[in-house]
Amino acid sequence: MPYAGWSDFSFDGIGTRWEISTPEPLTSAVRQLLLDVVEDYDRSYSRFRNDAVIARLGQDAGSITLPVGAADLERLFRTLYRLSGGAMTPLIGKSLEQLGYGADYALRPLGGPLPAPRWEDALRWDGREISASEPVVLDIGAAGKGQLVDLVAEALLSAGIPGFVVDASGDMLHRGVQPLRVALEHPYDPSRAIGVVELRDRALCASAANRRAWGDGLHHVLDGSTGRPVETVVATWTMAATAIEADALATALFMVEPDVLEDEFDFSWLKVYSDGHAAFSAGFEGTLFS
Structure with missing residues (x-):
């Protein structure tokens, strides 16, 4: 719970844990509204559900409406696909399945x-509208959870709740007067933090190779041009006005140099490399522990 005396509404959705913190307890109607927003999104975009709209493209070539x-x-994806030279792509789903991260969670490479x-x-x-000339497995996870955080926030605002924290397992959006101090999880030890930042009226998102990792060097952040896990970066954090941008840029930092992204996006960032050193933007206000 981010602030003393606030109320939490917790639930599971899109394969992650959600915590919605508000000054007053949410009514049952608002709680159901949030659950419906998450379920509707999952039913449209999940590559882990056979009944999802995008699943139709994995079965046969054709068209869908989202x-x-x-x-x-x-x-967002079109811009990052261009900036990354095709490394960041929504067509990464089949590459993930090939390495074992499919709907059955087998975690055994094919x-x-x-x-x-x-x-x-x-x-x-x-x-x-999306049309595919061949069966494809779309995976919008690099930006999808962030977009859903934004949609949950919009639902809270529409219900007349101006101050809140939406936390989808570390992808966060803050609204309110009082800043929130957030610990940055150590990429090799989830029980420790490498620093803290203050979050106010912005989104904070992270991407880390250890979050969904299996086998020898296998994790979920792949370079679409090769189908291989990125090895040079282990964790990133970004802050932006919206969670959809913060989420997508946290993944993009694994494949694109920060200055290239800064030419087209207004965000701040922290990047931890596999050799242990870190780099961060001037606007990423916080404290890194030595």
Whole structure:
């Protein structure tokens, strides 16, 4: 619970733990509203559900229609696909399945790394409409959880709740007057922190190779151009106005130099490399422990 005396509403959704903290307890109607927002998103975008809308593209070539927010995902992914030279792509799903991270959570590789299909060859994405020329496994996880954090926040605001903290297992959005001090989890020891930051009226998102890791050097942050896990970076944190941008940029930092991203996005960042050294932007206000 971020502040003394606040109330927490906790639940599981999209495979992660959610904690919604508010000054007063949420009514049953608002709680149900939040659960519905999360369920609707999961039913549209989850690659782990056979009944999800995007699952149809994994079965056969064809077209689907997604919710309004799909246009925001398209713009963001298209920009990061270009800036990363194809390394960050929503077509990474089959590459993840190849290394064992599929709907059955087998965590046993099916073979060697498999590069993702080229966007320009396999996919036509125009706002809410997506068409695939071949069966593809879309995975919008690099930005999806952040977008859902934003949607949950919008639901709280629409219910007349101006101050809150939405925490989706470390991807956070804060609204309110009093800043929130947040510990930054050590990438090799979840029981420790490498520093703290103050969060106020912004989103804070993280990506770490240890969060979903299995086997020898296998984890969920893949370079789409090779299908291999990124080895040079172990953890990133970003702060931005929205959680969808913070979430996507935290993943992009594994593959793109920060100055390239800063040319097109307004955000602050911290990046920890596999050799142990860290780099951070001037706007990432906080304290790193020695």
